[in-house]
Every structure is written in C-alpha cells, then in structure tokens.
Amino acid sequence: MLTLQPAVPQAHQVLDGLPTLRTPDPLEAQERISRLFCEHTLRPLSMRGTVKLNLRSSGGGFGVHLLDYGTTVRIDPGPLGSFYMVQLPLSGRAQLRCSAATIESTPTVASIPPIDQDFSMTWQQGTPQLIVTAPREMLATAAKSLYGARLDGPLRMAHSMNVDTPQGRSFVRAVFEYHDLINDPLSAPAPYTRHLQEETVLARWLLAAKTNADSGPADRDLPAGEARGSSLTAAFTRLLQMHSGEDLGVRDLAEALGVSIRTLQAALAADLGSTPSQLLREERLRRAHALLLAADVRTDSVAAIAQVCGFGHLGRFSQSYRQHFGFPPSQTLRGPKPA
Template structure:
C-alpha cells in the first residue's frame, strides 16, 4: 500500500494545537501517562498538533510536535502503543537498546520499563493505542495465551513485510471508521475491524516460542494441504478451529502457527473466507423468490446473520441482499 499521509489521519476530527510546552506535556500526559517533554529545535519552541479517537479498548492518534523533541517517559502499565512515523525519523531507547524508526519500521515502547524517545522535526506520527486487557483477549483466542503478561511484542515492527503491510491496511480501515464525521459505526462492525487489526498486530510481532512448530518444511506443507482440503470439504459445517486441530491431530497452537506461517492468515480468517466465498456462490446462483439471505448464510456455515452481513459487505463491497437480487 502507499504511504499514509499526515493530513488523512483522522481527517475531520478536531485538532488540538498548542505552542506552549507545559500545555503540550499536560495534554499528552492525559493520553499516555507521565513524561518529560523537551523541545530540542531552534529556540526550543514547538507547534504541537493532536487528533485522537478511542473506542472499545483501542485508539488512533495523530501527533506532530512541529520540531525535534526528546520525551522521557515513565513505564507503560496497562496499554501498548505502536508508533509509526509518517515521515522523517525517530528513535526509541530502552536501556542500551536503540531502535531507529522510519515509516517502514514502527516502534513499540515496552511495558513496565521507562524509555526515552527522540522525534526529529518533520516526523509526525500515527499512534495505535491498545489496552493490555483487550490485546490479551485477542491473543487468547488466537494463540491460547491466557493473560497480558505473556505477550512479548518486541520493541519494533517491520512494516515492509507481509504481516506488517497487512497490519497497516487494517489500521487504515479502522481509522477510516473511527474518523467518520457522521454517526459512529455499529458496535459489531467496529469490533470486527478492531479485532482484525489486533490479530494482525499480534501476527506481526509475536515471536515464535522455540523451534518452528509443525516439524520441518515438508511436515508443515503436508499439514497446510490437509487443512486446505478439510476447509474445502467441511467449512460450511458447524466447525471451529479447535475441531479442525483435533481432526488434524495437532494442537491449536501448532495449527495457528503453521497456517499463519505458510498462508499468511489465521485458521479462523481462512475458515471465514471459505464460508464467505461459498455464500457468495450461493447468493449469485440463488432465486430471490425461493432463497433468502438467512437461509443461504446458514447453509454456508454462519449462525449470526448480522456478523455475516458485515463481513460480507467488508469482503465483497456489497450487501448479501444485493448479490441475491442480481
């Protein structure tokens, strides 16, 4: 995807602006916690601009200090931040570790350890805010982890790779929804977009625990083929990822890791995509007087019509009823 432009982040949302250092520090402290802000530019002045929207345990922020600054921050406790320079450079220092950040490399400040950041002049940031408990819940469903303390995201995220680009796309989709000037999107749509973004954040940052699961490359390839064959035959049945793992004789964790490594998506995402594809085939071939959206959704393996409709719209760009009446 192309570079995200500063003017497009939370476009239409109110911008908080100040040139007063104390006011800027106080405003940012309300969002991210105690810190010391020190302008390093000429005359030690700044021109801060901030836009911020939070909902349901996640948030999108746009922050530009308008000059070079140093930020000495206290340890984060109950939330994660993914900090993406939209231009220029920034640095994150945690003890002796220094991460040089660019639009292609995001930084993730650590939990429970103080850190220092330096943002160059002309380095506006898009910041993704995630409550620790919210991310832990997604990790539990995705990997079987049972609490936030088990999450080890590392200090940086490569945004050039497949997983990093997928994360960026999901961030753009989420911020588009959260930036809407009109009424907020329905809760179920927001949850879908947020969970997709959080899943991709985890997939881009969680480090493997030990050797690559699923054995060697040949073993992983066989497991992936069996997984795809099972989806092709049974995806429309009442089937969960746990059921698939049992059928294939592997743990959920191994199935998650191998499928994600080999196919770039989670088993649950692929299961949903298979069902959506089947539903679209049935809708396009259906007769409006004989079939209904509800009956086709159930036949394709969906039990919640509202979730099906939202996912279908997001995937194919039209409502199920529009496909049926083509």
C-alpha cells in the same frame, strides 16, 4: 480515505475528520499528551524551546492518533503499564531507547515501546507519527484467541515492527481501514462493525510483530511429524475466526501465515479433509448466522449482515445460506428462530 492511498499518507490526511489540538506551549503539550497516554516529561531541543503540537485522536483505550510536535523533542515516560502502542513515522526519523535496544524508527520501521520498563524517545523535527493504542488485556486476549496459547506470563513483544513486509503491510492496511471507519463522527459505524475491525487490527498487529506467543505452543505435545500441519491448521482456523468478514482470499490467508498456498492446502486436506476456500465460506456462513440471530429486524438487514461477513453478492449468499442451514437468512432474521 487512507485505504485509497498508494503509500504512506501525509499527516494532514490522518484523522482529518476530527478536531486538531494545536499549541506552541511545551507544558500544555505535555499535559494534554499525558492525559491521553501516560505521564511523561517533554523537552523541546530547539533553540526557542517551543513546540508546534498537532494532535488528533479517536480517544483513549483502543484508538488511532496523529501526533506531531513540529520540532525535535525528547520524551521520557514511565512504563506504559496498561496499554500497548505502535508508533509509525509518516516521515522523518525517531529513536526509542530502552534497556534492551535502541530502535531507529522510520516510515518502514514502527516502534513499540515497552510496557514494563522506563524508556526514552527522541523525535526529530518533521516526524509526524501515526499511533495505534490497545489496552494490555485486549491485546493479550487477542493473542490467546489467535494462537490458542496460554501465555507463559505477560504478553511480550519486540520493540520494532517492519511494516515493509507482507505481514506489516497487512497491519497498516487494517489500521487504515479502521481509520476510515471512525474518521467521520457523523456516520459512526455499528458497534459490531467497529468491534470486528478492532479485532482485525489486533490480529494483524500480532502477526506482524514478534511476540512470545507466536512460537506455536500448541506444537509442544505433538510428535515431530505432526506438529507443523496441526499447528498450521489451528492457526488457519483461528485466523478465519478473526478475519472471515474481510475482503480476502486464500492467497491473503496463506501470506499472513507465512506459507505457500500449496502447503496450506495440503495441511488442511490432511487434518480436516477440506480446502481453504470451503472453510472460509463455512466460517462466513456461521458468522452471518450468529449475527442474524442477534440482529434487530427493525434496524438490520440481510444485505448489510451479508456484506459485513464478506459476501459481496446477496443472491449467492442467500443460496449458500439456505444450502448450509436448510432455511433462508430472512427467516433467521425475522424469527422465530429454528431449534
């Protein structure tokens, strides 16, 4: 499990529960990768002109992938167009070149290829990469949800991500958690569990990368003295909606927002008259209530839904739920539901 790793995992640990595609033929490698990602030209730079492809993938759309060419290669794709991609070397180095910049990618700096222009990449020998892909509309929707912003045109993103920062490490941790969720095909997670983890990865991706959505457009129409507190409160509220089911605390939330706990507490007290801990608990209760209403009593349980929503102790969850809604969670699960 990658979540148990103290540092960047080794390539053989990534998606080790899924089948591996291997080939020395660069044409076959190009065809298979084109089918998975996008059309491109692959050119081995070794004397033999061969590759040692190792590919493992959770599939198209939103996914996690392990890709290693086993030798130095040059890759020339067209614009990605319909999806975004983050590429994190597990070792070695790679270069991404586009009109805006040249990115030197290492185990602490991930590359994010542009989606609307041509680019080229050189992967040095010994550079297996952990790749995360997300459909363009899926990530844009997550940005609107996270920032409450109408984007001025398409979502734009910097072409690198420093994963050796608090936000970068949070992103990698979320990817590892998603990886461990889907790595065993014999124990597939419930659809809502998988969806919640996908949302977590997307939100942390956006928090770790520089985008044209993270400048706080909600501030634009506010007086200068009110802008910081109000936008921070709005960002905190949206962060809760995306992450309330995770095992996190107030310190994690403040870190993700780039402020101190005291600053966060002051903003919430001024704007909402509440505390971060109270708002986190209430958001978890609301999510639990929604999941219980939608649950099937034949296959779902109060304990499982409580755990998905971030409650580790069933007794305390049931007590808090009854105090908040006026009836026990088991009643919501069984129905008929209260008006």
